[in-house]
Amino acid sequence: LALGIGANATIFSLLDGMYLRPLGVPAPAEVVRVFLAHEEDPYGNLSYPEFRDLRAEAKSFTGVAAAMRRGARYRDGETTRILLVNVASPDFFQVMGVKPHLGRLFGAGEEDGAPIVVGYDAWQRVFGGDRNLVGRSLRLNRGTVTVAGILPPEFRDTGVTGYRDFWAPPRTWMAMAGGEVASDFEARRFRVYDVLARLRPGVSEAQARAEVETIARRWEQAHPESNKARRGVLVTDFDWRWKNSKVTVGAMFGVVALVILIASVNVANLLLARAEARRREIAIRTAIGASRWRVARQFLVESLLLGGAGLAMSLVIAFWLIEALPGILPATPGYAAPARFELDLRVTLATLAVGLTTALLFGLAPAWSAGRTPPAPVLKGESATGSHRVPLRNVLALAQVAISLVLVVAAGVLALSFRNTRTAELGFTRGDLLLAWVSGSQRFQEAAIQKIAALPGVRRVGAGTRAPMSLSAGGMFLHVVVPGHPDFAAAGARPAEIKFNAIDPNFLPVMGTRLLRGRNFTEQDRGEAPRVALVNETMARRYWPNEDAIGKYLRVEGMAKGECQIVGIVENAPINEVTEAREPYFYLPFFQGAARWEMTLLIETAMPDPQSLAGAVRTSLVEVDRSMEPMSLLRFSDLVSYSTGPYRMKAQLVGALGVLGLVLTAVGLYGVVAYSVSLRTREIGIRMALGAQTRQAAGLVLRQSLGLTAAGVAIGIPLALAATWKMASLLFGLEPWHPPVFVAAALVLLAAAFAAAWPSARRASRIEPVTALRYE
Structure with missing residues (x-):
């Protein structure tokens, strides 16, 4: 219980710190945001x-x-x-x-x-x-x-x-x-x-x-x-924050709620067992005049006391886990931590509310069961075997398995999504590069490239105005017209805003981005040479769907001699995030009037760790010109890791909660089966006395556990499918219905059920018939 509530407090602190906490200004409800939608x-x-x-x-x-x-x-x-x-x-x-x-x-x-x-x-x-x-x-x-x-x-x-x-x-x-x-x-x-x-x-x-x-x-x-x-849009600050985070927040809170439910079911089953052990006491109290409500109230009070102890422990656990949160968040390369997390008043109040609700939740079943205990059969000494309490325990165990399946499936699809971000064909190299953001005079840029390329350990150097996924808030764009295209034929048609990069001839080879057709830029594409451009696959399909884009023209507004001939088609590659939808994108030659004051160098090295050349690169740039000291030197893999970081974070968090839920479910199944064996000790002894083999006695117990688990899996599959469909926007390269994940999750639960039932099965197989016949 403490683990479940502590996990809830930790996740609430994480989501509150990253998404939900207000601006920290007076009267935040008066603050609105204004946008221009298109x-x-x-x-x-x-x-x-x-x-x-x-x-x-x-x-x-x-x-x-x-x-x-x-x-x-x-x-x-x-x-x-x-x-x-x-x-x-x-x-x-x-x-x-x-x-x-x-x-x-x-x-x-x-x-x-x-x-x-x-x-x-x-x-x-x-x-x-x-x-x-x-x-x-x-x-x-x-x-x-x-x-x-x-x-x-x-x-x-x-x-x-x-x-x-x-x-x-x-x-x-x-x-x-x-x-x-x-x-x-x-x-x-x-x-x-x-x-x-x-x-x-x-x-x-x-x-x-x-x-x-x-x-x-x-x-x-x-x-x-x-x-x-472009139309005006106005929303409150909180509504905007919620719209930007509701899928992630909803998914994470949903997962934590499932873990708490599993923990609650465990505690409820424990209290049901305690109520079973106290059935004679309850029967006597009822017989001498205690009302059902009074008996049920006693169990509710005990549940609240147990919940209070769990809540106190959960706050200690939450404090430790919140301290560890920054270690699992994607760190911005070269930047500071993105948020601050605290066990503050907001988190504490939310945790208290969850703890109280949970205590009432797990206390309802035993309180209801105890209040319905008929005194006469108990006082006559009749066995509890076959009473209505056993089906209730089984129902709770079924719910536990179904919930656990949802958790394991959610963890599985998120883990596969994260794997896909690391292994999918993305349009750039999987080898590591050293990136240098350089601020300096434009006339020194070529000298800087040559100086870096001559360093020992450097294979190639490419240059551009930006590197993919370089934390540049969406990338740069230009206003482009495609002559003859219907989108620009009507009077008053506005140019398209299309993102671009200005690159040198080495940029694409160093990045590992393939040229699909046509030619790359050359050293001759500079100065007064004819204007040329490269476009990606998406742009070629968008504006020249039924013809070859090579040889066609596009016009860049605001650029002298802005009409450029397309000389090559480049494969799609991410602009800002690994998982973004591919959009039209084009490239201009870096030294053909498109060069910017800022320059990004992409340095391919022969070193296992490109960062080992950072000092030599910094020294070389300063030797060219003191003003060219790099603003930042980072590995390209750091940018990729940051881009995929949210997928890693969700996979780690949900994976950890899934493991916790699985362990709690196994413990719960162990408790249900062990208690069932204790109730059926006499029955098993009779079976053994009549000639049943030890393996048959063990099989009786295993069938109960695996049968409950199989039924829970059958109930959980549609629930898990509904959950993954709700999580579809959090997945990458994966459909919500991914059969291998569902099959693997079911097998994991069956294995956990077998492991949980095996100790009880062994104990049942070793029951001595004579001892069992005297057992009550």
């Missing part, structure tokens, strides 16, 4: 110009705020680390009503300096809780910033998980980036901002939603080139 994304973010327009036009809010998530390089002596930054509108904290823990928070109207606010977790973790941090200058990226204040511990990120290390207004972010990010705040199509607002008193959610929808329609008329077919 056909590809029902919760599309806004651009900074759209945020400014909304703030100016909306009358339903006391304030509107925006924030986008970014990373920044923090240099502390010889140590460089990547920390998480929210770039927030100047009045963000005033709108949210946040007060500083120390110092002050930046606000609207400030024009001087480059203030930054440090999150409470980062203050403790990175700066050791130094109260003198306020007012200190820090080196972040290419700029120097000043710490204005420290956020309170309860304030968290605007997203569904974690805490931010730093919060910066736009002017600070531009100072950190050397002025290279002004377009982040001017481009109407650069939609990366979470927009939150606080409802004005007296304004309902429905009224605010109607105004947002009207404003979005007005934008569509005023800016058809960027806002066509």
